[in-house]
Amino acid sequence: MNSSVIFVSLFSILLLSCSNEEVIQKETNNILPEIVEFSEDDTKLKFITSSKINRNFYSDTILLNGIVLAPPQSIFSVYSLTRGYIDDVRVYQGSRVKKGDILCRIKHPEILTIQQKFLSDYIQLRTDSLEYERQKLLLRDSATSIRTLEMAKNAYFQSLAVFKSQEKLITSLGFNAKNILNGSLYSDVVLLSPSNGVVSSVLINQGSYIESNTLLFTIQNSEHLHIEVFVSPSTYSSLKNIHTIYFKTISDNTLREAEVINISSFVENETKSIVIHCHPKEKSQNLIVGESVSAFAFSDSLSGYLIPRNSLFIFDDKEYIFIQTSNSTFKLIPVQVIKRNSSNFIIDSDQISGYPIVTIGAEILKEAILAEE
Incomplete structure (x- = not known):
């Protein structure tokens, strides 16, 4: 009974020992030699070329x-501020204009009515202003009541508000208020370009009727x-x-x-x-x-060494290149590939600096490495 147990135990130890030897042998086989050395007169050296490659910054074109x-x-919309009939259209889609250039004119009897109302509002303002000043003088002489003065004051400020509102409309139509007050009335509204640019849309025709607040032109400042x-x-x-x-x-x-x-x-x-x-x-x-x-x-610059694609040696999913350490000696070093394309790689390694990199004939060194391995 005891001898049987000893036999099984020894057999297990032998199996474990054999298994460990296989693992060690397998791991040893995956370790590549670092150095490849030829004799000085070896003809293979004629087919191997090394070049010193400086570290540079590289970018991709995207x-x-x-x-x-x-x-x-930069996009200007030109609206009509009054109703009327379109006249004298001077631009078309694609026209280049400068700020202040005439785009078109708008004609309508209402345009004269607006100016007449402005004159009427001005006259009313003048009347209410004089009355307000007169009531202030009368109150000073105790010839009127405070109530009457307040009524004159309210009438004046109401007339002032109406006049200012109408004056703003006159100005927005492009009219000069002083000219109108001096008796020079305008027969049409002239629409001007608000900016330099290109007329991108014309939404009216000659003679067409438009209402107030109608979009007429679009101008893009280029x-x-x-x-x-x-x-x-x-x-x-x-x-x-x-x-x-x-x-x-x-x-x-x-x-x-x-x-x-x-x-x-x-x-x-x-x-x-x-x-x-x-x-x-x-x-x-x-x-x-x-x-x-x-x-x-x-793209953002990458720092590294640019090598031909066939200079790279891949073994066990790891990437290597060869550097030349003497006339007939080459060393295998691991590298990190930063960027790949169809013909070149950008690589990096702290072991490259100062050594020539094998750019032609790397396959000869690969064969030598694998033969030694």
Whole structure:
């Protein structure tokens, strides 16, 4: 009975020992030699090229799409302040105008009525003003009552309020109040452009009748246009520190620069993207509101070494390169790949500095390493 137990125990120990030897052997097999050394006259050296590569800063080019927009303060809506008939339309959609240019005229008998009422209100104000002053003098001589003075005062201030209201209407119509008081009446209302810009819409025709507060024109000031470009949330981290984008419009192939003013901190529901708000660095008359924009920007810089794709050696999911330590000796070192593309890698390692990196013939060294391994 005892001998049987001892046999089983010894057998278990032997199995465990064999298993451990296999694990140790397997782990040993996964350790790569670090050094590859050839004899000075080995012909393989002719097919291996090393180059000193300096650490640099590298950026990606990120393609963007966007649109030309006008801020709300650059869009001017021109309304009629009186009813009447449209006359002398001088602009059309797309016309460039300067502030103060004539857009059209409005004619109606009511325009004369407004001026006549203004004159009537002025006469009433003068009458009530004189009466108020007269009552103040009479009260001083005890020739009138305080009640009568108060009535004159109220009449004066009421007339003043009516006159000021009518004067404001006269001014808003573009009339000179002093000219009207001197007897020079206006036969029509002249609508002027409130800003430099482009007429983006004309909503009336020659001779058409319009009511008061009717929208007639829309004018866009092209001096303050901006660009909005859209990026996916996955690209956002690469563009957080950009200051400039480069863009072209569909109608004009000129490459322009725009300064990044703001990068949105949230994703828009409609586009599922993040908006970058930019201002063109140079003013241009060729930008059209609503026009599509193709743009690009350079991502945040990455510090590292740019090597050809075939210089990298991957083993057990780890990445290595070869550096040359002497004429015929090469060393395998681990690296971190920061960025990949179809032909190059950007890598980093604290063991590279000062040593040439094998850029051609790395496959020869790989074969030698694997043969030794």
